[in-house]
Amino acid sequence: MEEYTKRIVKTIQYIDDHLDADLSLEKIAKIGAYSPFHFHRIFKLITGETLQVYIVRKKIEKSAFYLAVRKEIEIKEIYLDLGFSSHSVFCKTFKKYYGISPSAFRKSAPETFHKIIQKERKNGQIAPVFDPYICKIENLLNWSAMNLKIEVKELPEMNLASVMSLGIANVEPSYTILIDWAKKKNLFPAEHVKMISVYHDSFKVTPPEKVRIHASMLLNKKMSKPEGKIFPEIISAGKCIIGSGEMTLNDFEQCWVSLFLWMNENKYSMRKAFPFEIYHSNFKEHPEGKMLVDFCIPV
Template identity: 75%
Template structure:
């Protein structure tokens, strides 16, 4: 836990002190010693906003400081130094945070603005800025211990019937199509049927409504060919981090981030294949909307 606190705080400090430098996801993830895929999810959960939103907010806050304290400095010099490409982009973004144009803010900034910011930046006060993030990490890891059983397992080959979904909102519809197909084949309901969601895109680079998620059903035998929109898919055997627990749909993001933290903490790296979820029960049949799920990350 202490190691994750150090990594996240190191990344935040780098951002805060280098707002005019390269602040790409890849660079910040490197500073925090995470892979970009893991870091963007961890950052959002712990900080409460995306990396990009955080960077923009910090740039605008710094510009407000300069507008209030360095009144003789040209506004253009301020926004160019902070990476804004034009006055219109800077002004529009500034208005979102402060409700007025930069020039109006500068004319009305109180004399106490400078003193307040300086007080917050004293050496004895710096840790206060990071305490909410440390609490978030502690809270997340404690939640993980209480709600997930995490193991490294060797999983066998899995033969699946799959229907592709574009975006989270379409997953339920894809499962309905899959179940209708399985009912006609007399594969559903039959025994302990397992449903599996396989993630073929990263939310880091693909818009939520374009992310490819395969709604799948575990089969006893391989599906030989595509039947309509239902096609065969195989999960190769290998080593996986498996986090198992009874959770609600709202807990899923927290579960995935917990597993990434656990993986990094123990020095594992993710294989270049797809993470997936195995569902052992239906949340619609539980009074509290909970379901038993295995969250699986392929590792070396």
């Protein structure tokens, strides 16, 4: 299973980076070094979805994210970049996932920076509802001003050792795997070691049990090759919005929502990179379960 997981991680990384490219079963299976028949079965075993279902879901979730936070991009540009052949095909697929059209989604989402939840109608249909996370945008901005130190600065390239987690419930076990590996390498515990979570999906558009999070450790130098479930990952150098504060785990969602809101209010756009968290302390060692965290959005 360990070797299977390592190959699937490689294919998932390729899919996420090439959503506008040829993502046929034959192409992806070749990247994972499998025959198409075996790859299809293994992919579903590990991810819980067929390859095609996964690809379509990722495209729609990415389009939803851009519709919500990249208002300057035309809808046509979004769906063409993601490989949809026409407006009608895109709209039909999007509505299947979220219950409303892309234009209605874009119009509703920014009004109070709602989060998406799924709610069952009386007739049994599933329709997305924009549930206010905080009643007014002003409250969120005030909260972030009081609880986060926000700045924009250049960060250097970061070399990571990572373990992929599918679903929020699997993040802690992934860190356990990573720390056990680091102990054998005499990399942990260390005074200046930093743990980092890299979010390859957004909770706004991806169900919590399907969100892909990389549990990572900052290294002094790049890993030469994968080792079991541990694989190398690089966070590219560049400008980031950084919100720093001492938080409990229950505060994290509010931190991210307010930080993305701050990004929009200050006319920044997210670049093609994944948001991440840098941990400077361990919440398990704090009497109130708090930890020092940098919430980082590449812009």
